Amino acid sequence: MSESRSNYTPRPMSSKTTYALGAVALALIAVIVFVAIRNGHDEVSVRNDGYGSAHDPGVHVMLEPDGSILLGRPAAPKTIDIFEDPICPACGNMERVYGQEIAQKIDEGKLAVRYRLVNFLDARSRSKDYSTRAIAANQCVAEGGSGPVYAKFHTELFTTKRPSEGGADLSNDELAAQARIAGAPESVLQCVSTGAKVDAAHTSAKTTTDALEALLGGSAATPSVFDGKTKIDVSKEDWVDVLTR
Structure with a gap:
């Protein structure tokens, strides 16, 4: 069995398959970057987080x-x-x-x-x-x-x-x-x-x-x-x- 593995030569991917996978990877990266940028701009930090609602009895x-x-x-x-x-x-x-x-x-x-x-x-x-x-x-x-x-x-x-x-x-x-x-x-x-x-x-x-x-x-x-x-x-x-x- 070890001889069988050592004599095995993987078939090279076709250039068409390589290009297709590369395109998918690039598209995925673009989506991730877009979402990160959009969230970075849209998400606003909560102001005075932890204060709670108005609670002074004089209100x-x-x-x-x-x-x-x-x-x-x-x-x-x-x-x-x-x-x-x-x-x-x-x-x-x-x-x-x-x-x-x-x-x-x-x-x-x-x-x-x-x-x-x-x-x-x-x-x-x-x-x-x-x-x-x-x-x-x-x-x-x-x-x-x-x-x-x-x-x-x-x-x-x-x-x-x-x-x-x-x-x-x-x-x-x-x-x-x-x-x-x-x-x-x-x-x-x-x-x-x-x-x-x-x-x-x-x-x-x-x-x-x-x-x-x-x-x-x-x-x-x-x-x-x-x-x-x-x-x-x-x-x-x-x-x-x-x-x-």
């Missing part, structure tokens, strides 16, 4: 008459408006990257945020009404009056618990369970689980969408952040820091 939350939710210290020198849809992937990404930096500025009293929630992605949820129900849940928790509780609830719904478009979403009972984890009292849990504010949320979401369309010249898109009537470019990595200098 207040208020459910405003138009359904907007104001979170911050009463004397905060600047208030920004953040328009979001609870299903919106880009909203979730913005909250993931900048939410903790925003939270720290809120705790420090440098910034207040008015969350203006819209529901134009309802149809892309499996239940066909998730955005509206999530807005109603946000309003229930905000009406409970605890800034840190609302901040934690909002953060979870827009990051780890945000459903994907077309994917399974949270029932009212599951939304109430998240409110319980955030520390909301029983009265708030009842408000969430029974959908007590769903009709009001539907109305406020329509009004908010109209306001966003007016600000953007007729085309509503989320996330959109405004300092007064000035739209903030949230693609700039230091936008939160710039706002609070």
Whole structure:
């Protein structure tokens, strides 16, 4: 058997096969390089990672008459408006990257945020009404009056618990369970689980969408952040820091 192996001469590959394999290898390398470059440019580091949601007891939350939710210290020198849809992937990404930096500025009293929630992605949820129900849940928790509780609830719904478009979403009972984890009292849990504010949320979401369309010249898109009537470019990595200098 050893003689058989020593006398064996491998057949050379044809030049056609060699060229084909070479082309495949080059193509694979090109794809790997492209993906690496793209990820390097698109992936933004989480700002203030590890800080968490706003947690200072001096932070207040208020459910405003138009359904907007104001979170911050009463004397905060600047208030920004953040328009979001609870299903919106880009909203979730913005909250993931900048939410903790925003939270720290809120705790420090440098910034207040008015969350203006819209529901134009309802149809892309499996239940066909998730955005509206999530807005109603946000309003229930905000009406409970605890800034840190609302901040934690909002953060979870827009990051780890945000459903994907077309994917399974949270029932009212599951939304109430998240409110319980955030520390909301029983009265708030009842408000969430029974959908007590769903009709009001539907109305406020329509009004908010109209306001966003007016600000953007007729085309509503989320996330959109405004300092007064000035739209903030949230693609700039230091936008939160710039706002609070």
